[in-house]
Amino acid sequence: MEQGTIIKVSGPLVVAEGMNEAKMYDVVRVSEKRLIGEVIELRGDQASIQVYEETGGLGPGEPVFSTGEPLSVELGPGLIRSIYDGIQRPLNVIREEVGDYITRGVDVPALNREKKWAFQPSSLKAGDEVSAGDILGTVQETPTVVHKILVPPGLQGVVEEIKGGEFTVEETVARIKTDSRVVEVNMLQRWPVRKERPYREKISPDIPLITGQRVVDAFFPVAKGGTACVPGPFGSGKTVLQHALAKWCDAQIIIYCGCGERGNEMTDVLMEFPELDDPRTGDKLINRTVMVANTSNMPVAAREASIYTAITIAEYFRDMGYSVALMADSTSRWAEAMREMSGRLEEMPGEEGYPAYLPTRAAQFYERAGRVKCLGSDSREGALSVIGAVSPPGGDLSDPVVQATLKVVQVFWSLEDWLAYERHFPAINWLSSYSLYIDNLEEYFRKEVAEDWADMRKGALKILQQEAELKEIARLVGVDALSPQDRLTLDTAKSLREDFLHQNAFHEVDTYTSFAKQYRMLRAIILFHNQAQKAFQEGMEFKKLASLPVKEEIARMKYIPEDKIQTFDQLEEKVKAQMMDN
Amino acid sequence: MAKEYLTVKEIVGPLVLVDEVSGVKYEELVELELPDGEIRRGKVLEVNKKLALVQLFEGSSGVNIFGSRVKFLGKGVELGVSTDLLGRVFDGLGRPIDGGPRIIPEKRLDINGNPINPYARDYPSEFIQTGISAIDGLNTLVRGQKLPIFSGSGLPHPQIAAQVARQAKVVGKEEEFAVVFGAMGITFEESDYFISDFRRTGAIDRAVLFMNLADDPAIERISTPRMACTAAEFLAFEKDMHVLIILSDMTNYCEALREISAARKEVPGRRGYPGYLYTDLSSMYERAGRIKGRKGSITMMPILTMPEDDKTHPIPDLTGYITEGQIILSRQLHKKGLYPPIDVLPSLSRLKDKGIGKGKTREDHSDVFNQLFAAYARGKEAQELAVILGEAALSETDKLFFSFADRFEGEYIAQGENEDRTIEETLDLGWKLLSMLPVEELKRIRPEYIEKYLKK
Ligand SMILES: Nc1ncnc2c1ncn2[C@@H]1O[C@H](COP(=O)(O)OP(=O)(O)OP(=O)(O)O)[C@@H](O)[C@H]1O
Numbered sequence A: 001m002e003q004g005t006i007i008k009v010s011g012p013l014v015v016a017e018g019m020n021e022a023k024m025y026d027v028v029r030v031s032e033k034r035l036i037g038e039v040i041e042l043r044g045d046q047a048s049i050q051v052y053e054e055t056g057g058l059g060p061g062e063p064v065f066s067t068g069e070p071l072s073v074e075l076g077p078g079l080i081r082s083i084y085d086g087i088q089r090p091l092n093v094i095r096e097e098v099g100d101y102i103t104r105g106v107d108v109p110a111l112n113r114e115k116k117w118a119f120q121p122s123s124l125k126a127g128d129e130v131s132a133g134d135i136l137g138t139v140q141e142t143p144t145v146v147h148k149i150l151v152p153p154g155l156q157g158v159v160e161e162i163k164g165g166e167f168t169v170e171e172t173v174a175r176i177k178t179d180s181r182v183v184e185v186n187m188l189q190r191w192p193v194r195k196e197r198p199y200r201e202k203i204s205p206d207i208p209l210i211t212g213q214r215v216v217d218a219f220f221p222v223a224k225g226g227t228a229c230v231p232g233p234f235g236s237g238k239t240v241l242q243h244a245l246a247k248w249c250d251a252q253i254i255i256y257c258g259c260g261e262r263g264n265e266m267t268d269v270l271m272e273f274p275e276l277d278d279p280r281t282g283d284k285l286i287n288r289t290v291m292v293a294n295t296s297n298m299p300v301a302a303r304e305a306s307i308y309t310a311i312t313i314a315e316y317f318r319d320m321g322y323s324v325a326l327m328a329d330s331t332s333r334w335a336e337a338m339r340e341m342s343g344r345l346e347e348m349p350g351e352e353g354y355p356a357y358l359p360t361r362a363a364q365f366y367e368r369a370g371r372v373k374c375l376g377s378d379s380r381e382g383a384l385s386v387i388g389a390v391s392p393p394g395g396d397l398s399d400p401v402v403q404a405t406l407k408v409v410q411v412f413w414s415l416e417d418w419l420a421y422e423r424h425f426p427a428i429n430w431l432s433s434y435s436l437y438i439d440n441l442e443e444y445f446r447k448e449v450a451e452d453w454a455d456m457r458k459g460a461l462k463i464l465q466q467e468a469e470l471k472e473i474a475r476l477v478g479v480d481a482l483s484p485q486d487r488l489t490l491d492t493a494k495s496l497r498e499d500f501l502h503q504n505a506f507h508e509v510d511t512y513t514s515f516a517k518q519y520r521m522l523r524a525i526i527l528f529h530n531q532a533q534k535a536f537q538e539g540m541e542f543k544k545l546a547s548l549p550v551k552e553e554i555a556r557m558k559y560i561p562e563d564k565i566q567t568f569d570q571l572e573e574k575v576k577a578q579m580m581d582n
Numbered sequence B: 001m002a003k004e005y006l007t008v009k010e011i012v013g014p015l016v017l018v019d020e021v022s023g024v025k026y027e028e029l030v031e032l033e034l035p036d037g038e039i040r041r042g043k044v045l046e047v048n049k050k051l052a053l054v055q056l057f058e059g060s061s062g063v064n065i066f067g068s069r070v071k072f073l074g075k076g077v078e079l080g081v082s083t084d085l086l087g088r089v090f091d092g093l094g095r096p097i098d099g100g101p102r103i104i105p106e107k108r109l110d111i112n113g114n115p116i117n118p119y120a121r122d123y124p125s126e127f128i129q130t131g132i133s134a135i136d137g138l139n140t141l142v143r144g145q146k147l148p149i150f151s152g153s154g155l156p157h158p159q160i161a162a163q164v165a166r167q168a169k170v171v172g173k174e175e176e177f178a179v180v181f182g183a184m185g186i187t188f189e190e191s192d193y194f195i196s197d198f199r200r201t202g203a204i205d206r207a208v209l210f211m212n213l214a215d216d217p218a219i220e221r222i223s224t225p226r227m228a229c230t231a232a233e234f235l236a237f238e239k240d241m242h243v244l245i246i247l248s249d250m251t252n253y254c255e256a257l258r259e260i261s262a263a264r265k266e267v268p269g270r271r272g273y274p275g276y277l278y279t280d281l282s283s284m285y286e287r288a289g290r291i292k293g294r295k296g297s298i299t300m301m302p303i304l305t306m307p308e309d310d311k312t313h314p315i316p317d318l319t320g321y322i323t324e325g326q327i328i329l330s331r332q333l334h335k336k337g338l339y340p341p342i343d344v345l346p347s348l349s350r351l352k353d354k355g356i357g358k359g360k361t362r363e364d365h366s367d368v369f370n371q372l373f374a375a376y377a378r379g380k381e382a383q384e385l386a387v388i389l390g391e392a393a394l395s396e397t398d399k400l401f402f403s404f405a406d407r408f409e410g411e412y413i414a415q416g417e418n419e420d421r422t423i424e425e426t427l428d429l430g431w432k433l434l435s436m437l438p439v440e441e442l443k444r445i446r447p448e449y450i451e452k453y454l455k456k
């Protein structure tokens, strides 16, 4: 093994000389403790190395060993239900090895080498031609997830043998003869994290990722294969929203990346997901989830890597033809890790000290999302949706990370502190947020939700816009000076905010709302609005309207259980009847 | 015998550059001996070939280039721990200053600690009753939480922190507890307030104090909170105690860090604070928590004074991004003569949701606090409106909210410095105030609870 010598240690940055053979982004082992590091700069025979573990106690003269390989992840059965650190070391195994605190130099494989998986071969037989992405067989990894074993990227040839049975990830399940040799294929792939995994082609996303969060689904939906960002100051609800999406969105696989955030938030997922039922499969949510957790107190360089580790795992499941959703909380911490390394390298700082390549890196990351035709002859489709939280200082959206992100993502959910102070959750500003998928998704909504969905959505948003203007006027002249029509607009807007947009993530019923129920809720509010407008024309007073008993029922409709949606019929009848009586 | 170097090359601020070194390690503890025999301690910030950059905890005043001898001690900064720490007072670097005997350590621990494996954490969910309604009812604290107080100069954060330290308990349990207090650059008066209060209540016997006062060396402060965390980890996770750490004032800590960063000529982040301030703070704050299978816990209450009362200043901002909520004090309420002047709208406890409710506090807790918040927010809004348009312009309902907000501040938020309210008292008080409002306005409360708890 090639060996160099440390000449400098400064925080997570180590510089070594004698590294002639090293390549950019190669993994190296630092000192006899064999700490894991990655080459991030080369000058002559000197390599700058970001070290993924604490560097206290290291000093000049200690050795550095090259591995000649880039930072890679292991892909295969056993990923689901795992919780990894930023460089894919399983945290549960680390705990078994070294106890409750993470110490240095722990070397554990990402995937269990002993566990046997029942491999079920596909219908391929000896003599069939195969190429990258073809399905060799499947493993039932959890009750929910069928793990497809694919011909690895770059491989093409003729099947010599595929065998069913119980195998570890390293045992051969198939032999494929290429032009030059016979390749033994097992269930373990390695893939460099900084390199996008290949697919056939990208296709335009036109199916929504259904999240059960009303403000998202109804107002600012994200498509399957789409990108969204959630910027907001501290405490505005980014993590609660990311957790809610991870719990309830209709992706088949969830990758949750806690990047430089709190340890307890990962524990929360770890403790809650094994308990929660997936509304679609009835199985436990944990059985479709992979976690990457590099919390804020864990080494900062591994935090930088964690995002890539997570998205590579996500791509791998996408390649099987799954709809995958990746939540990254928070991308700001990733950018800050990048900034820290850049500072130590004494690179020319850009805005706020961030390196000039921040926008490029952000774009490269989000570009790995998408709805794709996968490799493989069955032309299956996969989708990878990416939702990144951003934590700008003081909630200031001119922050370089927010700006770099907004340039690439299609959906913007703007969380604001004043909404959070009022405990209006999710604290998504309905005026400044947007989704660029609306037009693409319109057909789906028309067919799958309701013909009049798009119009209702537009109508509701318009009322909320009018509210903002009317409130300004009311501030100057008082509410009483407004016309009954305008007061109705204010009243309906309030109802939209409080009875529809407001959603308590911790309430057993309110936490998830199906599209069918969202539609009925919105319809009830708009019906009330339209009926009231008519009633005014017939001379009803505003005061009366505000005191109709059905208003209280509208306020409580969010608590109507999913299996009692028919009660909305009665609600609508009541709206009409009470309005008539006046 | 460690080698001694007489090769100090540069002194810049609290930093000393030593040349011609060999075998020096990053983060290593350093002793610098002045010609008169005085010893300064420091640690290695960077080693580059034969150059070691050393940060002196006691600062560099009086240090000269030619007369100083530097020794590298081959280990990091450590704290000797044992249960004898309890009842003792130390300086910011962990040396006894109470005239008591030396501590015979059970072991020596590196003060940087190691990160808790997220997989080993247990989720904090045990309700701590502080007896303060604005906290228990609205910003509930749980065991293992890190909940800072965002204060301002002259606001009564010492009183609140001391009241919490005095009254905090898990209802129905008698367990071993301890308070670890880390003082960074606070005034003698403030530190004296804590010490006398601990003495008065006897809490001093269960307390460990690390004191770096305003006139103590500023750079020493960088180690003080880590000393406190290390003592707390030992007491909590090896000696099964429930530890409350109070760190005051984190603003002074951050300023010391900024001083070092400036001396190193690093690219400054916002307002001159280093770009790694977030990571640095989290390496302390994240030491709070619970660990599966261990009895003890660390609950942390860092106190910081917001420069110019600005919540978006990097220190409160980055703290808020790491801690699990924040308790914000309001100068306005303080001027109104209210104690504790807790500004409940922007305050938040993020872990409350799993710490309250049936079997923990009471089934109606969550609904009541949602409703109290909403009503108070609306009342404040009405009050603002009244300022512009006059009270007469408010609707009848808004007038009710207006006076609700006043009573809420006067009766619910305000309480005595020695008043210890039970959670039932706090909840019932909430209901009592809500009964001022029309029932149909109580949208955030389940009808069955209104039925059960609302007394008209
Ligand atoms: N949908 C929701 N329903 C109910 N409460 C919510 C909701 N969203 C947020 N909250 C409340 O807001 C608190 C803060 O939310 P969260 O932890 O998600 O903030 P954050 O934006 O991730 O902050 P940070 O940047 O500091 O991590 C939660 O603990 C919870 O009390």
Ligand SMILES: [Mg+2]
Pocket (backbone or CB within 6 Å): A238, A239, A240, A261, A329
């Ligand atoms: Mg968060």
